Amino acid sequence: MITILDIAKMANVSRTTVSRVLNNSGYVSEEVRERVMKVIKETGYVPSQQAKSLRTKETKVIGVILPRISTETASKIVAGIDEVLSSEGYQILLATTNLQVEKEIEYLRLLVNRQVDGIIFVATNILPEVVKEIKQIKIPLIVVGQNMPEASSVYNDDYHAAKFLTEMFIHKGKKQIAYIGVSETDYAVGVERKRGYLDTLAEYEIEAQEKWIEIGSFETESGYQCMKKMIKNNETLPEAVFAATDRIAIGVMSFLKEKNIHIPEMISIASIGASDISQYVTPQLTTIDYENEKAGKAAAKLLLKNIKGETTKIEKIILSYRLREGNSI
Template identity: 40%
Template sequence: MATIRDISEKAGVAKSTVSRYLNDGYVSEATRKKIEKTIKKLEYIPNSYAQNLRLESNPTIGVIIPRFDSYSVTTTLQGIDKKLKELNYNILIENTDRNSKMEIEYLKRLAKMKVAGIILLATKITDEHIHVIEAIEVPVIVIGQEDKRLNCVVYKDYEAAFDLAEYLTDYHFSKIVYLGVDEVDEAVGVRRKNGFIDRFAQDHKNEVMVYHTDFSMDNAMHTTKELLNQIHPDLLICATDNIAIGAMKAIYEKNLRIPEDISLTGFGNYQISNYLNPALTTVHYDYNKAGHLAAENIVQMKGKKINSSTIKVDYQIMPKNSIDKSKRKR
């Protein structure tokens, strides 16, 4: 992605001269032709919106999200928005619909707009993400996925899953199923799953059977129906509360009871989870705080990149009534 600096170096003119040309200032005819030729060669696209952003009294932070229809995303956004308003920053939101290629495109687009920083709620981190983040002249903070080369705000997915499994080992369960998501998502798809499996493996008693769905309630419901046609677990652990809600509907449609026939857990402590019947055993993440921390730190960077660091947001196990208390070990 070409920048004004690239144009100035290729054309052999000062950055101020390129800026003057882009803003319709005076540039000699020979220099104008040289800059135009370089712009065409580098495929540089001047962005009028970027000029408008520079004229704003308050600087702008770009936020890239994977989807709007997610409790964790919207709650994180609320934390970001509230903190940015306190700090007199504007917010510009771009939605990728869980398309990692669009994440790359929005990183480039927001950099062209000359935002003061970018907060990325990533679905995954690839080498292409790293290359673009290192190339653009804008600081970036990632929420939800961890990479040692980047500034990140992450949840303790492995530790939280391990501790929820620790809580569940106080009960007698003979057939355990974990309903997770694809391993493309490092945080939820890999670390969360491994936390459960590793803790249950310590007892050498309970083998965890793993099934995959996606983040939607509908697909979780269909997957749960299919697995219930094959096996009858007495504990179903779900990677998110949304998945657990879909699973709950499937269980009830099979005329089974929660928790008497199947104990059920989620992950995330979504607001709706407390209104289910029974209320869902889950893990609480402070998504609002994660957004607050990301916003606070991106503003502290003041438009400059700093050495990479990782902030970890804590969690809390939330025991509710979706676990069969009669199975508790004496």
């Protein structure tokens, strides 16, 4: 097995010089650098990552904490993260919490103990015990998906996206606009999207009616059941439904089709998420695209800035959105 000392002897230089060439640190003349690199290439020498880590105090590993590994949103965020970090020689270590706060805290501690160079935390809700844990972490950390005041965050403009969709319904002559959302424990999806909906109705002097508001979960079945409850409890249909997520919207559409309520002739549907499946339901769903891969890239780039010491302040990146028009309105 070739060692750094063997490389030094073959190149007729000191071990320190080889180390400087490998780490691109300290002065080494171009002639000596070329001589060392020639030996490295000829021998196929690969430096020990463990030894390199001890010298540079870097592991070249980034921890990524996800609420769920199986969702389309998570996979796109991870794809963006990996594209940026792999180009800089980093590997990612994935951990999934299954929406359990105890797991979030456990993995935050575990990754710190594993001495990763930084953490990207894809959050669904921000509970006090998690905030307390994050405030104690000394390595660079970026939160994705929620705006956490205590940490640098990359998040979507949920409030204005919700306003945009609600206003779009209004401009198309809809006034009886229903909303099906999720629990307020998820601030971005549960609070900000509902707030955007309610504020827009108020701006257009349209009364928000409790009969047209249902709160469920992220599952498709929840959209189905919420729509079923809304229809059962009211003699008339709303003119439109704003679903907080694509999954909810698809559940809504499933129930309406079952009851032979035609979309969009009898009721319009729109949502947020731009999931792949939203393009293949009939009618094709009108939805807001957050381009989640961009969120992953933005988070990774901001983390690298922190790791390299280019910034030490808390930064906020609010991502843009775009409408992907289908045939559901």
